[in-house]
Amino acid sequence: MSARDSGARDGRTVYRIRWLPGTDRLHASCFCGAEREFEDPVILWDWLLGHPEGHLPRPPAEHDSPAPAAALV
């Protein structure tokens, strides 16, 4: 058994929270790919369960996100 094997299987609706070693911070990742760090587990769960609100998938690297020709207002 490894840490991974003992937990939830991939490819499902799974929320993951890692306590970052050596810190007081919690790293949350949603099944949609959104990630964020928190210091309070209650606020963390509010954000995770608020999916999709405010859940931006990992920001694309700069070179593959050309600036829009004109900003939409």
Added chain:
Amino acid sequence: MIVTEFARNQWYVAAYGHEVGRRQLGRTILNEPILLWRTEDGRAVAMADRCVHRRFPLSESPSHLVGDRVVCGYHGFTYGPDGVCVAVPAQQRIPRTARLRTYPVVEQDSFVWVWIGDREPGDTLPPRAPWLVSPDYATVCGMEPLNARYGLLVDNLLDLSHETYLHGGYIGTPEVAETPITTEVDEDAGIVYVSRHMDDAACPPFYAESTGIKGRITRWQDIEYHPPCLYLLHSRIAPVGSPPPAADGTDSHAFHVEVVYAITPSTENSTYDFWAVARDFALDDEKVSDFLRDSNRTVVLQDVAALNTLEEVIAREPDRYQELSVNIDTGGLAARRLLARMAGDVPASQTAVR
């Protein structure tokens, strides 16, 4: 908030199989008085524990079994395993409504599971704890009544950092409270996972005496909670420096203990705390069995004492109830949310964690 509502339409552990026999057993589950007994051919049955006549408990003496029938100890109404009344004293006609409610029963992994709900279970089966009946494991078990709401026991078991303080000298060492956890919630399956892997920890007496390990250990705690009732703690203990588990899953250098709890709400403020400890070593060593049984019971009673106290405190201040959650509570908060959803049939996205 601690969840106080009951999740109906779920399987609950009502008893161990060995508790149910040719003597009636009464248990109250989700406020429903339930009578458990076994037919002559060994089938466990569960039915309402109140006689339809004047509500005398069928689990109370002088109520008794005669063959596959339960005879009420007050005026003699007699019922079959299907709950149907088959005899009424001094008259031929049996009222059509003279029937006890029966409950679906599954006997599995040493437990008698009972379905409490308004609809039938259909294909839904109770979650598994196969170690408890596996020939590769030796198991000790027990049940302690808890005078506290079940949510307090869920909180307690989902956050094992309390081992360091409440169970020091038994299963707690400083490393438990010091080591960060990872938490996962499988929304589709409705399972909460909490893992704490200690690379180099002191070996508490519970494991030192049972395994014979003298030095420091690698200690893994992998919790798998299947709300509402079943809690599994996969515990892996190995001397520091032992090889990790092989790729094929074999793990011959480590000791494995499967700690199983069934959390069955009885009333709003009482709970059945079923506990079992299954090990894959020293299988025939009675001394190890006795030691683990005594130690785990002691640990459970430490929790029971603490939670009974907590229940009294909380019950006295219902509207002033305030608490503060920190990182160690991440798993407990997830469990509360799943329970609230099951209790209220609320969609996941609308269950706030508080």
